[in-house]
Amino acid sequence: MLIALLSILAAALPASARPQSAPIVPDNPYGVNVFLNKEVETWKIDKTLQMIHDANITWIKQEFPWQEIEFKKGYFYDDKWSKSSWDKFDQIVDLADKYGIKIIARVSHPPDWAKATDGSGPLANDSDLADFTNALLDHYAGRINYVQVWNEPNLADEWVPGKAVDPAGYVRMMQAVYPAVKAAHPTAVVLSAPMAITLEGPQLRGNMDDLDYWNGLYSAGIKGLFDVASANAYGLDQPPDAAPGERILNFRRVELLRDIMVQNGDGDRSIWLNEFAWNASPESLSEAEKNYWRHVTEATQARWTVEGVQYARDHWPWAGVISIWYFRQVGDVSDDKAEYYFRMVNPDFTTAPIYDSVQADAMKYPGPVSGGETPTPESAQPTPTEAQPPTATAAPVEPNATSTPALVVTATSATAPVTPTTTVGPTRTVTTVPPATKGTPVSATATVQAGTGTSGGGSNILLFVLGGALVVAGLGGLAYLFVRGRNNPNPSNS
Numbered sequence: 001m002l003i004a005l006l007s008i009l010a011a012a013l014p015a016s017a018r019p020q021s022a023p024i025v026p027d028n029p030y031g032v033n034v035f036l037n038k039e040v041e042t043w044k045i046d047k048t049l050q051m052i053h054d055a056n057i058t059w060i061k062q063e064f065p066w067q068e069i070e071f072k073k074g075y076f077y078d079d080k081w082s083k084s085s086w087d088k089f090d091q092i093v094d095l096a097d098k099y100g101i102k103i104i105a106r107v108s109h110p111p112d113w114a115k116a117t118d119g120s121g122p123l124a125n126d127s128d129l130a131d132f133t134n135a136l137l138d139h140y141a142g143r144i145n146y147v148q149v150w151n152e153p154n155l156a157d158e159w160v161p162g163k164a165v166d167p168a169g170y171v172r173m174m175q176a177v178y179p180a181v182k183a184a185h186p187t188a189v190v191l192s193a194p195m196a197i198t199l200e201g202p203q204l205r206g207n208m209d210d211l212d213y214w215n216g217l218y219s220a221g222i223k224g225l226f227d228v229a230s231a232n233a234y235g236l237d238q239p240p241d242a243a244p245g246e247r248i249l250n251f252r253r254v255e256l257l258r259d260i261m262v263q264n265g266d267g268d269r270s271i272w273l274n275e276f277a278w279n280a281s282p283e284s285l286s287e288a289e290k291n292y293w294r295h296v297t298e299a300t301q302a303r304w305t306v307e308g309v310q311y312a313r314d315h316w317p318w319a320g321v322i323s324i325w326y327f328r329q330v331g332d333v334s335d336d337k338a339e340y341y342f343r344m345v346n347p348d349f350t351t352a353p354i355y356d357s358v359q360a361d362a363m364k365y366p367g368p369v370s371g372g373e374t375p376t377p378e379s380a381q382p383t384p385t386e387a388q389p390p391t392a393t394a395a396p397v398e399p400n401a402t403s404t405p406a407l408v409v410t411a412t413s414a415t416a417p418v419t420p421t422t423t424v425g426p427t428r429t430v431t432t433v434p435p436a437t438k439g440t441p442v443s444a445t446a447t448v449q450a451g452t453g454t455s456g457g458g459s460n461i462l463l464f465v466l467g468g469a470l471v472v473a474g475l476g477g478l479a480y481l482f483v484r485g486r487n488n489p490n491p492s493n494s
Contacts, residue, residue, distance in 0.1 A: 031059030167216030
């Protein structure tokens, strides 16, 4: 009753009357996005976190999908598998603790029972999200203190598929969540949802330019409803120091968000980079696929990643954790997709050059390695009773994908500088490049139609793994697998 009263009182306060905090800027800026909830075998979770620890990376961004945890209001038990729905996530948190790694918990993907049926918004009652967020913080009291509320609400597919996005709707969501969380957990750090970087307007597929969306948030009253602003920062094919612009998508675009925050009196709020990356697609990919996010060489990816972090530390005193997109995926994105080449570590745990460059740079900051010797992983490989899933061909399921957008771009000249029209879709930044012969003026329109994925792809993987297990082991029993598809990396985003 007391918590409910405090929540009501907090919500009644005007945003400007709520206390403001100083920018939250940790000593070690390095973080990475992970998909540990999709792993089946414990040794892979352990190995992933060990490698993150060894690189002196302090933070991981990990989703806690609401739909996998609360099966009906207040019910956190998986009847199908006769176990607590927290069990899988408890294992992740336990191993993160073992390696001294801090978790930023993303809360999104509502269960069906919580969704609105009238299309007015993603949820029937925003207070249900507040209750779930508090349940997560209660369950991991003293272990998780950072929570991101939702993901990329400036994309229709991440908000209400088929309808235009609604900044005021996200503000209403935060009006329900933020006061309730701060009343129950005063020291919790609430991160806003990051926006997909895009130049699209609502007239095109219902999406909205990220800067326009932030202006809409402030007009609707977002001030005072988050502790840290989240942002995505993709470099595409531009170096970290390339100048920003309202019609340019690059790493320093985040400075334009910062300007909006300062103009609205939020200069004392920090910005944490939710997804930060350059893509290193090889020349062997098709032209359209290779340029989905534009592309650079692996050596350039490795160099610009650490230069980007250093640029932020040198020029942005308000920049906090910088979470690279991404550390390692579980094998559900094939190497003929551009998405694959954001990785620091391959599915088989071999490293890309970016891992070595990040490890070398991160060592100059305090982090988990400085806290003592590297813990011993539970196992370096599967045990005979913990066989790996059989090899087979399955349709790639991209993290958090609900649809993959098509995009039309028109270029007027191949000789003059061209700013491509780019959008981050539910899983990745989409950039099309007009085909042209260097030095020859052209007028061309290029259309890229990517394949589709589903956020419910976990059921397909379940059938695949269970079927393979029966063939390999010759057993009639069932193997537990609770895996979901992940934009949006996003970029997917993640």
